[in-house]
Amino acid sequence: MSKPSISRFPTPEIADLPEDIRERILAVQEKSGFVPNVFLxxxxxxxxxxxxxxxxxxxxxxxxxxxxxEREMIVVATSNANQCQYCVVAHGAILRIRAKNPLIADQVAINYRKADITDRQKAMLDFAMKVALEAYAVGESDLTALGLHGFTEEDVWDIAAIAAFFGMSNRMANVTNMRPNDEFYMLGRT
Structure with a gap:
């Protein structure tokens, strides 16, 4: 069976890219050992x-x-809600590495409410999910609830911005049929 294409759109050759983009991609490849498909x-x-x-x-x-x-938790939870395979898999790997926990990404992706995370993190993800799925309904009570968990106004902005930015990213990944690199699946699991 042949390996599926990484995108339904053509991807450029690294050698043909502008120098700044080529340098960034090669730096990521050197650090991680592969080029994440999102870059290509x-x-x-x-x-x-x-x-x-x-x-x-x-x-x-x-x-x-x-x-x-925590930033990666937001990406994983909201990307699952948006059914973005690429972002759940790729950012799940980053979450496992950053949290130093091989179980956390799967828990957060499947049902963060039952994940082994703090009440503060659950409140953060409740808000992120509201931004991802029904931003029109966000109100002062949401900000008050986050404040009770110690989140500042700047934290609230960060949570909302991450959820919103990855909503765009999720949609582009789905439209392009972006495939997760095989390498992501095992990162941070052992």
Missing amino acids: VLARRPDEFRAFFAYHDALMDKPGNLTKA
């Missing part, structure tokens, strides 16, 4: 690639009250 799929449109990863990095790599693992 989005690289077909260099300006959008740059904008996507600039916003991704601004949300996911910034210091703050949300840990990097």
Whole structure:
């Protein structure tokens, strides 16, 4: 059986990409040992690639009250709600690594309410899911509930921005039929 294509759209050759994008992809390959398919799929449109990863990095790599693992929890839970196979698998791997827990990503993806996470993290994910699925219904009571768990106004913004950004990402991954790299499935499990 032949391996499925990583996207229903053509993907460029790394050698043919603008230098800044090629350098970023090769740096990721050197660090992880492979090129995540999202880089190749989005690289077909260099300006959008740059904008996507600039916003991704601004949300996911910034210091703050949300840990990097908690940021990944938001991605995994909301990506599952959006039925995004690529993001659940890829960010599930990152979550397992950042949380140093081989079980957490599967628990969060399947049903975060039953996952072995804190009440604070469950409140965070409740809000993230509301943003992902019914942002029109977000109100002051949601912010008050998060405040009771110690989340600041900036934390609330971060949670909402991550859920919203990955909603876009999930939709593009689904439209492009982006396939998760096989390498993601085992990362952080042992």
